[in-house]
Amino acid sequence: MKSRILAVAGVIALASAALTGCSTGAAAGGDGDTLTFMFRGSDAEKAAYTAAIEQFEKDNDVTVKIIMTTADEYSTKLKAAITGKQIPDVFYVDPGSVQAYVKSGIIKDITEEVEASVDLDDVWQYGVDSYRFDGALMGQGPIYAMPKDVGPFSFGYNRTMFEAAGIPLPSVDEPYTWDEFIDVAKKLTLDTDGDGVLDQWGTGLNVQWNLQSFVWSNGGDWLNDDRTEVTVDSPEFAEALQFFADMQNVAQVTPSVTDAQTLDTYQRWMQGEIGFFPVGPWDVPTYETLDFDWDLIPYPVGSTGETSTWIGTLGIAVAESSKNADLATKLAIYLSTDETAQQSLVDAGVQVPNLKDMADTWVASATLPPANKQEFLDIVNEDGRALPANTTYSAEWYDELFKNIQPVLDGKQTAADYLSEVQPRMQELLDKANADAGIG
Structure with missing residues (x-):
C-alpha cells in the first residue's frame, strides 16, 4: 500500500542534505523559447497533462518539454538535475521539501503572480497553505508552489460484505466510536467456508498511514503548536497507539502476521476479504473494477468525538533560475487552476478538482x-x-x-513504554532539523 500512496499523495520528502549548497545560479532546463516541466505519475496523468499543455503552448507561443518519471525514480532524478545544474523550469515539489528548497534558493516566490491572477477563495486553502513558508513555519507567508492536487485519505467500507452479514450500513455523517468500530469489525471477521481458518477480516490497516487518524481523533499529536517539541509520549497518543495494536492482538479483527505475509491487506481488500480500508481519490479508477460495492465513511473517533485524517498533496513549483520565469510561473498557475487543465486531470480519474466550484459540480454529477x-x-x-x-x-x-x-504491534511492548523510549530520540532529531532550518 505504501507505494501506491507515495505515487499520488505526494508525501516523499527529498533529503535536505542533497539540496544544501545548491546555488541560485543553477541553469534551468529550458531556454527562452522552451519550458521544461518535470513530474511523476501514471500514463493517464501524462495524457491529461499533454492535452492541457498543448493548449497552453498555443495560447502562449511556447514549447513545453514534458519530462515524466515513475514515482520511485522522481526523487533521484530531480536531485540529479539539481546537482547537475539542469533544474526544470517547472516541477513537482512536496510540502516536506519546501523549506530546504527555499533555504537553498531552488524555488521561486510566486506570491505576487498568484495573487494577481488567481481567485484564491475558489482554491482549496489547504492546498495553497501547504506551500507557504515565512522562514520559520510552514503554512503561512509567501507562496512557493501551487497545488497540483489535494489527496484526502478517506476511509472505505465493503458494502457487499455488510449486506451479506446483515449488518446495518454505517452512517456517512456520524462516525463510529472506537468501541462501535471494533464491535462491527468483529462481526465481519469470519470463517466463511467453514474450514476452521479465518478468510475474512474487519480491517487491516498500515500503522504508518493510519495511526494519524486515531491519534488526532483522541486529542493527541506529534508536535506542539510551534513545532519545537515532540509530544508522542502523551497519554492521548499512547491510548491511540495501544488501540491500534489491540485491533490485532486483542480484538483480532485484522489478518495475523502470517496471513499478511501470504497476502497483504491491500490485496485482500481488492479481493473482498477486508471490511474497512483506506481510500484516496487516486484509488477510484482502480476500484471501479472491484467485484463488490464500496463507499466512504468518516474515520472512527476517539475521545474528542471528532473524525480526522490526513491530506496528501503535491505542488507545482518554479525554478528560481528559470530563464523565462514569468512564463514558467504562468504554466504552474495554469496547471493548478485552469478549468480546462483541471478537467483533463479529473477526467483521468486521478484527483479531486483543485477549484471548489468544480469540486461541488463533480460531487453532484459524477456517476x-x-x-x-x-x-x-x-x-x-x-x-x-x-x-x-x-x-x-x-x-x-x-x-x-x-x-x-513492531514490538508494540506484536503485543510484546506497551505503547506507553515504547513512546517514552522513542520520544527523546525523536526530539533530538527534531532539534537538529530546526537547527538546520535556522529555527530555534
Whole structure:
C-alpha cells in the first residue's frame, strides 16, 4: 500500500542534505523559447497533462518539454538535475521539501503572480497553505508552489460484505466510536467456508498511514503548536497507539502476521476479504473494477468525538533560475487552476478538482463510485491535516517513531513504554532539523 500512496499523495520528502549548497545560479532546463516541466505519475496523468499543455503552448507561443518519471525514480532524478545544474523550469515539489528548497534558493516566490491572477477563495486553502513558508513555519507567508492536487485519505467500507452479514450500513455523517468500530469489525471477521481458518477480516490497516487518524481523533499529536517539541509520549497518543495494536492482538479483527505475509491487506481488500480500508481519490479508477460495492465513511473517533485524517498533496513549483520565469510561473498557475487543465486531470480519474466550484459540480454529477464523494471534500474542508513530517525541515524525527514500533504491534511492548523510549530520540532529531532550518 505504501507505494501506491507515495505515487499520488505526494508525501516523499527529498533529503535536505542533497539540496544544501545548491546555488541560485543553477541553469534551468529550458531556454527562452522552451519550458521544461518535470513530474511523476501514471500514463493517464501524462495524457491529461499533454492535452492541457498543448493548449497552453498555443495560447502562449511556447514549447513545453514534458519530462515524466515513475514515482520511485522522481526523487533521484530531480536531485540529479539539481546537482547537475539542469533544474526544470517547472516541477513537482512536496510540502516536506519546501523549506530546504527555499533555504537553498531552488524555488521561486510566486506570491505576487498568484495573487494577481488567481481567485484564491475558489482554491482549496489547504492546498495553497501547504506551500507557504515565512522562514520559520510552514503554512503561512509567501507562496512557493501551487497545488497540483489535494489527496484526502478517506476511509472505505465493503458494502457487499455488510449486506451479506446483515449488518446495518454505517452512517456517512456520524462516525463510529472506537468501541462501535471494533464491535462491527468483529462481526465481519469470519470463517466463511467453514474450514476452521479465518478468510475474512474487519480491517487491516498500515500503522504508518493510519495511526494519524486515531491519534488526532483522541486529542493527541506529534508536535506542539510551534513545532519545537515532540509530544508522542502523551497519554492521548499512547491510548491511540495501544488501540491500534489491540485491533490485532486483542480484538483480532485484522489478518495475523502470517496471513499478511501470504497476502497483504491491500490485496485482500481488492479481493473482498477486508471490511474497512483506506481510500484516496487516486484509488477510484482502480476500484471501479472491484467485484463488490464500496463507499466512504468518516474515520472512527476517539475521545474528542471528532473524525480526522490526513491530506496528501503535491505542488507545482518554479525554478528560481528559470530563464523565462514569468512564463514558467504562468504554466504552474495554469496547471493548478485552469478549468480546462483541471478537467483533463479529473477526467483521468486521478484527483479531486483543485477549484471548489468544480469540486461541488463533480460531487453532484459524477456517476461512478464512490456514492459518498462528499467525504473527500469534507476532509479537505474540515477534517484533514498535513502529515506531521510535511511541516518540518526534515522527516527523520517522524520516521524514527516507526523504526522500532513492531514490538508494540506484536503485543510484546506497551505503547506507553515504547513512546517514552522513542520520544527523546525523536526530539533530538527534531532539534537538529530546526537547527538546520535556522529555527530555534
